[in-house]
Amino acid sequence: MTSAITPIGLLDSDQVRSVIGAAVLAPSTHNTQPWRFRCTPMGIELHADPERALPVVDADRRELLFSCGAALFNLRTAIQALGAHPATTLLPRRDEPDLLAVVRPFSAGKPDPRLVELADAIPRRHTNRTPFAQAAIPAATVTRLRHAAELEQAWLPRLDAVQLDRLRELVNKSHHAQLADPAFVAEWRYWTGRDRTSRDGVPDYAAGAMPADDGGWILRDFGARPAPRRGRIGEGDPLVVVIGSFDDTRLDQLRAGQAMQRVLLTATAAGLDASFISQPVEVPAVRTELRDLLGGGLWPQIVLRLGRGKPVAWTPRRSLADVLLPPDRFASRP
Known part of the structure; x- marks a missing residue:
């Protein structure tokens, strides 16, 4: 489907291909990659892919929007690194709810060195679900992470010791609630434990982290069987933060996804690894409890653990041909 890649604004075809290639490196729930792109004379369109929605774990499609927001931030950042300004319109048309954004790279701009650094981090960022080393993250780095979220109209409160203890309880509560739901287990099994030839889903070599009942941290098994596999993580680790709106x-969920990706790329540029603690924001009742834990002013969108882990294999991505929509002469109309 190479004909779907066309020059747009200041970008030639190869540059358009490269920025969409950067966009698809974003993380997504169960690595579903729920996005599609279309090249039009008016800009690059980002569409949600409803066929890749998760009707059980993400019934309201909040995480789908979040994932697409992360892809959008990659797209914007890659365009800026090429010296073009990515003028972006979010949710441009009410009659097309799956059209999430249009990015128009028509005006030039001097690349911001900070954004170039983030663009360079895009191919290096990947989810690391291994135990992290016992090493404190400098306060200056935490400040940069918080600022990264704020630049995208989201907020990053760091949890204190009391809140962390309560979070462990909420993660275990939501984790067990999910495993008690046969529909969740079926959906989880479908998307996880895949072999190495799969271009989507979570491969069988991946494992995730979650807190244990005894106050330590255990490795969540992303294999075919939904059972946690024990293995303690260091006492001084991880740094756990929440991204909220x-x-x-x-619109807030789409922005929060962009904030998450800016935080993740900022962490990558600082030499940090990251992974997700998704359970407490996936169970609605527990998400409400987490919101109360944060003081009731923020809607928690995702919980992140940050630190330094061992090298791990990357999760696969679909080819560009699989994520490109055919040209539409009526697309991106005013």
Whole structure:
């Protein structure tokens, strides 16, 4: 489907291919990669892919929007690194709810060195679910992570010791609630434990982290069987943060996804690894409890653990041909 790649604005075809290639390196729930792109004379369109929605774990498609927001931030950043300004319109048309954004790279701009650094981090960022080393993260780095979230209209409160203890309880509560749901288990098994030839889903060599009942951290098994595999993580680790928004509309969720990706790329540029603690934001009742834990002012969108882990294999991505929509002469109309 190479004909779907066309020059747009200041970008030639190879540059358009490269920035969409950067976009698809974003993380997504169960590595579903729920996005599609279309090249039009008016810009690059980002569409949600409803066929890759998760009807059980993400019934309201909040995480789908979050994942697409992460892809959008990669797209914007890659365009900026090429010296073009990515003028972006979010949710441009009410009659097309799956059209999430249009990015128009038509004006030039001097690349911001900080954004070039983030663009360089895009191919290096990947989810690391291994135990992290016992090493404190400098306060200056935490400040940069918090600022990264704020630049995208989201907020990153760091949890204190009391809140962390409560979070462990909430993660275990939500984890067990999910495993008690046969529909969740079926959906989980479908997307996880895949072999190395699969271009989507979580491969069988991946494992995730979650807190244990005894106060330590255990490795969550992303294999075919939904059972945690024990293995303690160091006492001084991980740094656990929450990305939250003041409201919980589709627009807020899309922005929060961009904030998450800016935080993840900032962490990667600082030499940190990251993974997700998704359970407490996937169970609605527990998410409400987490919101109360944060003081009631923020809607928690994702919980991250940050630190330094062992090298791990990357999760696969679909080819560009699989994520490109055919040209549409009516696309990106005013």
